[in-house]
Amino acid sequence: MGTARLTSLAAAACLLAAAAPLRAQQPIIGLITKTESNPFFVKMREGADAAARANGARLLTAAGKNDADNAGQVTALENMIAAGAKVILITVNDSKAIVPSIRKARAKGVLVIALDSPTDPITATDALFATDNYRAGILIGRYAHAALGNRSARIATLDLFPGHPVGAQRHNGFLKGFGLPAPEKSRNDLGRPPQVVCMADSYGNQTRGQAGMENCLQKEPGIDVVYTINEPTAAGAYKALKAAGKEKGVIIVSVDGGCQGIRDIAAGEIAATSQQYPLKMAALGVAAGVAYLKTGKKPSGYTDTGVNLIAAKPLPGVDSKDVKTGMEQCFGDRD
Amino acid sequence: MLALVAACVFFATQSDRFWTGENLSLVLQQVMVVGVIAIGQTLVILTAGIDLSCGTVMALGDIVMTKLAAEAGLPVPIAIFAGVGVATLFGVVNGLLVSRIKLPPFIVTLGTLNIAFAITQLYSRAQTVTELPESMTALGGTFHIGRTSVVYGVVLMLAAYAITWFALRETAAGRHVYAVGNNPEAARLTGVATERVLLGVYVVAGAFYGLAALLAVARTGVGDPSLGQTENLDSITAVVLGGTSLFGGRGVILGSLVGALIVGVFRNGLTLMGVSSVYQILITGILVILAVGMDQLSRRGAR
Numbered sequence: 267m268g269t270a271r272l273t274s275l276a277a278a279a280c281l282l283a284a285a286a287p288l289r290a291q292q293p294i295i296g297l298i299t300k301t302e303s304n305p306f307f308v309k310m311r312e313g314a315d316a317a318a319r320a321n322g323a324r325l326l327t328a329a330g331k332n333d334a335d336n337a338g339q340v341t342a343l344e345n346m347i348a349a350g351a352k353v354i355l356i357t358v359n360d361s362k363a364i365v366p367s368i369r370k371a372r373a374k375g376v377l378v379i380a381l382d383s384p385t386d387p388i389t390a391t392d393a394l395f396a397t398d399n400y401r402a403g404i405l406i407g408r409y410a411h412a413a414l415g416n417r418s419a420r421i422a423t424l425d426l427f428p429g430h431p432v433g434a435q436r437h438n439g440f441l442k443g444f445g446l447p448a449p450e451k452s453r454n455d456l457g458r459p460p461q462v463v464c465m466a467d468s469y470g471n472q473t474r475g476q477a478g479m480e481n482c483l484q485k486e487p488g489i490d491v492v493y494t495i496n497e498p499t500a501a502g503a504y505k506a507l508k509a510a511g512k513e514k515g516v517i518i519v520s521v522d523g524g525c526q527g528i529r530d531i532a533a534g535e536i537a538a539t540s541q542q543y544p545l546k547m548a549a550l551g552v553a554a555g556v557a558y559l560k561t562g563k564k565p566s567g568y569t570d571t572g573v574n575l576i577a578a579k580p581l582p583g584v585d586s587k588d589v590k591t592g593m594e595q596c597f598g599d600r601d
Numbered sequence: 602m603l604a605l606v607a608a609c610v611f612f613a614t615q616s617d618r619f620w621t622g623e624n625l626s627l628v629l630q631q632v633m634v635v636g637v638i639a640i641g642q643t644l645v646i647l648t649a650g651i652d653l654s655c656g657t658v659m660a661l662g663d664i665v666m667t668k669l670a671a672e673a674g675l676p677v678p679i680a681i682f683a684g685v686g687v688a689t690l691f692g693v694v695n696g697l698l699v700s701r702i703k704l705p706p707f708i709v710t711l712g713t714l715n716i717a718f719a720i721t722q723l724y725s726r727a728q729t730v731t732e733l734p735e736s737m738t739a740l741g742g743t744f745h746i747g748r749t750s751v752v753y754g755v756v757l758m759l760a761a762y763a764i765t766w767f768a769l770r771e772t773a774a775g776r777h778v779y780a781v782g783n784n785p786e787a788a789r790l791t792g793v794a795t796e797r798v799l800l801g802v803y804v805v806a807g808a809f810y811g812l813a814a815l816l817a818v819a820r821t822g823v824g825d826p827s828l829g830q831t832e833n834l835d836s837i838t839a840v841v842l843g844g845t846s847l848f849g850g851r852g853v854i855l856g857s858l859v860g861a862l863i864v865g866v867f868r869n870g871l872t873l874m875g876v877s878s879v880y881q882i883l884i885t886g887i888l889v890i891l892a893v894g895m896d897q898l899s900r901r902g903a904r
Contacts, residue, residue, distance in 0.1 A: 302879055
């Protein structure tokens with residue numbers, strides 16, 4: 267190995283050194299998100315960064331390589347503990363697989379707070395700051411039911427992936443809000459009453475959401491309600507419906523409240539979404555972490571960070587907020 | 602090697618926590634899975650082949666051994682044996698298709714990558730396997746050298762490298778691997794059973810992926826069906842950074858360990874500095890191109 271490699275390394279190193287001056291003696295808080303690039307987590311980092319600055323703490327961030335990368339999160343967790351973090355906020359990719367690593371961290375005296383998604387069991391972390399995803403599902407279920415009126419329901423669900431509690435809670439909450447029999451909040455399996463004519467896993471991604479919708483339309487061309495795990499999936503579903511000439515009269519509902527999703531609502535592509543608040547999750551999480559570092563008082567249990575139904579067209583008997591309100595509190599690019 | 606030393610020195614000046622026994626032991630622990638996979642990958646690449654299936658084959662071995670132990674209640678050694686066996690079996694399939702039917706390794710292992718992934722998902726129903734018997738994760742346990750705790754799995758990885766290094770240098774079979782990679786026709790004419798060498802390389806590689814599965818189980822404490830999706834490229838990165846030529850026949854096995862460590866040191870060091878891990882990916886990309894570029898230049902120089 268020669269000098270060329272060395273020089274380039276040194277160059278890269280200097281850039282990094284300039285970008286990250288070493289600060290000692292500051293309390294260190296770690297934030298591990300599912301992925302780096304998703305606007306939801308960008309917003310979450312923004313909230314955590316602002317809260318950390320305000321409290322004189324230093325924030326370390328890391329993420330998995332993709333939504334299902336557990337090993338990457340384990341590595342990030344270990345590195346942050348090695349860096350001296352005493353508080354770690356984490357949005358887990360695999361609710362079960364991460365648990366042994368979190369146990370190890372807590373055994374070393376690190377406070378671990380789950381953001382956005384619970385671990386399984388939920389008691390594996392000290393506290394959870396998250397959206398009530400079951401309630402998020404109920405809100406869009408009610409809206410879809412009201413919007414459908416007297417038509418008979420033929421529902422497609424574009425879900426997350428098997429075994430994830432957030433996916434199960436939104437799905438089952440949606441069924442309950444729609445007035446269908448649904449598993450309870452604590453269950454991790456997806457309800458499938460006869461009105462649900464097609465189910466597909468989207469992994470929360472637009473391309474797979476589109477493919478899932480295309481397959482569902484092959485199976486049952488008369489689908490009139492589409493539940494989606496998030497707005498990128500909803501955008502994929504809309505694309506598939508439009509290509510099949512069926513975008514009119516099909517009610518698409520979703521969960522998230524990203525700025526692009528709210529724009530899709532304004533454009534009439536998505537009927538309604540349950541908006542959640544990543545900035546608030548992170549801000550509350552950091553505040554709780556700082557409080558622990560100062561006073562030794564640990565946060566515990568579950569804190570609901572709120573959810574609102576956003577719809578362009580308000581329906582009688584269903585509480586909803588308008589697009590403008592949704593736009594004010596969305597995550598992602600506003601324009 | 603220089604890159605690794607330079608990175609270590611740099612991070613040591615940037616964070617007082619980097620150059621501690623505890624942290625270095627952690628880096629070793631984090632690279633042990635991809636490090637062991639890289640042994641198999643190096644063997645395959647030395648024969649001018651490539652193995653894309655290593656990560657998902659490891660995931661299948663991981664799920665087989667954890668499910669058999671945790672859910673079927675088989676004794677742990679038998680479950681581990683079965684998991685490593687399944688991975689080795691995939692090595693046999695890869696090896697037969699490459700050596701007997703003469704299919705290109707890229708295509709063969711692309712196929713088995715998908716096959717192993719699908720079987721893993723079907724067999725596990727995409728569910729994580731938890732509540733493993735304690736002895737299953739014994740390799741994740743630690744012992745102390747001075748005040749530094751070292752994971753048993755790391756020792757296993759280092760031993761695997763030492764044995765492979767010895768076998769490649771000192772045994773006839775090891776020299777034959779280089780011969781087949783350098784020029785299969787010449788090797789055949791001098792009496793090397795090229796088909797058997799190729800088959801052997803893929804089978805041994807499969808066994809190493811099984812061993813990596815055991816280490817992955819020890820590290821995470823669960824059976825994880827989503828494991829292994831980037832390990833093929835990660836291990837190729839380690840091999841290339843370690844100076845092994847993708848054209849076969851040239852390379853030193855210990856280089857792959859250095860390659861794996863470079864990636865691990867950057868990831869760890871940048872996190873300690875509070876820099877996003879995306880920069881590690883950026884730097885790895887630059888280093889890979891530099892490493893391959895230098896291999897090309899030195900080949901031209903040799904002619």
